[in-house]
Amino acid sequence: MRRVKIVVSYDGTNFFGYQVQPNARTVQGELQRALGKIHKSSSWPITASGRTDTGVHSLGQTIHFDTPLNIPEDRWKRAINAVVPDDIVVVEGSYVREDFHARYHTVGKEYIYRVNTGKEKNVFTRNYSYHLREELCRDAMLEGANHLLGTHNFTSFSSPRTAVVDKVRTIYNLSITNEGAEWTFRYVGSGFLYQMVRILTGTLLEIGKGNMDPLEIPHIIKGEDRALAGPTIPGCGLYLSKVVYSEGDLANLLK
Amino acid sequence: MRRVKIVVSYDGTNFFGYQVQPNARTVQGELQRALGKIHKSSSWPITASGRTDTGVHSLGQTIHFDTPLNIPEDRWKRAINAVVPDDIVVVEGSYVREDFHARYHTVGKEYIYRVNTGKEKNVFTRNYSYHLREELCRDAMLEGANHLLGTHNFTSFSSPRTAVVDKVRTIYNLSITNEGAEWTFRYVGSGFLYQMVRILTGTLLEIGKGNMDPLEIPHIIKGEDRALAGPTIPGCGLYLSKVVYSEGDLANLLK
Numbered sequence: 001m002r003r004v005k006i007v008v009s010y011d012g013t014n015f016f017g018y019q020v021q022p023n024a025r026t027v028q029g030e031l032q033r034a035l036g037k038i039h040k041s042s043s044w045p046i047t048a049s050g051r052t053d054t055g056v057h058s059l060g061q062t063i064h065f066d067t068p069l070n071i072p073e074d075r076w077k078r079a080i081n082a083v084v085p086d087d088i089v090v091v092e093g094s095y096v097r098e099d100f101h102a103r104y105h106t107v108g109k110e111y112i113y114r115v116n117t118g119k120e121k122n123v124f125t126r127n128y129s130y131h132l133r134e135e136l137c138r139d140a141m142l143e144g145a146n147h148l149l150g151t152h153n154f155t156s157f158s159s160p161r162t163a164v165v166d167k168v169r170t171i172y173n174l175s176i177t178n179e180g181a182e183w184t185f186r187y188v189g190s191g192f193l194y195q196m197v198r199i200l201t202g203t204l205l206e207i208g209k210g211n212m213d214p215l216e217i218p219h220i221i222k223g224e225d226r227a228l229a230g231p232t233i234p235g236c237g238l239y240l241s242k243v244v245y246s247e248g249d250l251a252n253l254l255k
Numbered sequence: 256m257r258r259v260k261i262v263v264s265y266d267g268t269n270f271f272g273y274q275v276q277p278n279a280r281t282v283q284g285e286l287q288r289a290l291g292k293i294h295k296s297s298s299w300p301i302t303a304s305g306r307t308d309t310g311v312h313s314l315g316q317t318i319h320f321d322t323p324l325n326i327p328e329d330r331w332k333r334a335i336n337a338v339v340p341d342d343i344v345v346v347e348g349s350y351v352r353e354d355f356h357a358r359y360h361t362v363g364k365e366y367i368y369r370v371n372t373g374k375e376k377n378v379f380t381r382n383y384s385y386h387l388r389e390e391l392c393r394d395a396m397l398e399g400a401n402h403l404l405g406t407h408n409f410t411s412f413s414s415p416r417t418a419v420v421d422k423v424r425t426i427y428n429l430s431i432t433n434e435g436a437e438w439t440f441r442y443v444g445s446g447f448l449y450q451m452v453r454i455l456t457g458t459l460l461e462i463g464k465g466n467m468d469p470l471e472i473p474h475i476i477k478g479e480d481r482a483l484a485g486p487t488i489p490g491c492g493l494y495l496s497k498v499v500y501s502e503g504d505l506a507n508l509l510k
Contacts, residue, residue, distance in 0.1 A: 009377075009378055010378055011378040011379055011381070057379070081376065086376075086378070086381055087378050087381070088378065089375065089376045089377075089378050091375060120344065120346060121336065121341075121344045122264075122344075123264055123265055123266040123341070123342050123343065123344050124266055124312070124383060126266070126341055126342070128379065
């Protein structure tokens with residue numbers, strides 16, 4: 001058996017999230033079925049860097065699986081793409097050391113959250129960004145973002161519906177840019193808790209709208225209480241962008 | 256009764272085209288149901304500038320209907336947007352003369368066809384542009400386009416499945432631009448026959464790929480035979496962009 005690592009992009013719109021579940025269309029379910037076809041089995045087990053929720057997209061979800069097949073390294077991508085549905089695409093495939101683990105060996109992740117503040121609803125971006133008919137103050141959001149950088153206990157910024165006990169994470173970088181009404185929030189961190197990026201962005205948007213002061217952020221962190229932070233905004237604006245497995249690749253992300 | 260004109264954008268992905276039909280989700284069906292709600296009826300009749308096929312999008316479909324309601328002009332847009340599904344949006348609404356007709360009074364239309372020649376499949380644009388893994392020669396396509404300009408019998412460039420007898424149309428402008436792998440074909444004409452933009456673009460792509468010579472275009476036109484032209488390419492790349500009702504608005508389109 002050899003271990004294969006693949007990087008997968010998907011349009012989350014028509015999936016009930018990443019993780020396999022009975023009677024629901026999931027990314028993991030579709031990928032395991034596709035790899036099953038290649039391995040002449042009904043399903044083939046895979047391990048991802050982590051889950052994504054319903055409607056959440058991926059540019060760089062990273063997955064490993066073991067195979068007895070002798071497919072040349074440069075053919076894995078094409079082989080899987082020939083059998084996956086059209087809202088999933090493998091963008092990279094390679095053999096890795098047999099102790100590589102897509103989940104346990106992550107060193108960092110990048111997430112992107114897209115917000116559209118256009119006055120008009122745009123039918124073409126409705127599943128790909130969060131539409132908010134509000135003016136945003138970028139300076140206030142940047143000041144709020146500054147207080148989020150570094151290592152903190154992010155209990156206030158994560159859903160309590162999780163078995164994870166250690167809520168300490170590090171945010172290395174948080175950029176907020178816009179081209180007109182199209183806003184992009186980009187997070188690079190050691191890892192992210194359940195719904196953390198959606199709650200962080202939801203809180204920064206409250207600051208941007210003027211409903212919250214950037215100086216509240218340190219108090220929200222200290223309070224370790226989900227009720228203190230802003231709302232969990234929709235999954236459609238969220239993209240798992242990159243997963244890195246070495247300090248060098250993390251440093252490249254932060255350049 | 257007063258006549259209302261609305262301009263409607265829709266994401267055609269989840270519709271079986273514009274025209275109402277039993278047991279299928281259509282743009283006209285959804286709009287008639289929405290207007291029915293406003294008029295306390297199960298449905299309310301509307302007339303569009305023309306049909307669009309399954310998967311075809313709109314930025315500027317234009318529609319008229321008559322109403323006994325006294326809704327202020329600037330509220331129609333919001334009133335309809337409150338009751339349509341999220342893949343339809345009204346972008347303009349106004350009262351017009353009672354003899355205005357959305358179909359018979361058109362002076363011109365603009366269509367856009369998008370093609371993506373990226374090497375990788377892009378899951379986020381799969382429903383919004385036609386993916387073609389080929390290099391295209393822009394100069395050859397522009398030469399072909401030049402032969403299409405003006406007034407011709409477009410029998411060769413339309414589906415024979417139509418009741419329309421007069422196949423003479425005028426193409427005022429045909430531009431072909433690209434930003435990297437993203438190509439945009441923009442057509443302004445007096446009107447377009449069934450599947451005409453998809454067949455015109457399909458033929459220009461054959462020229463761009465080097466499978467056909469630009470000089471064949473005049474012969475294809477003269478032949479008046481659908482079999483001579485290129486393939487009918489998918490509806491997902493096609494956008495009904497603008498419908499104009501006066502020579503002045505047409506001139507603005509051609510600026």
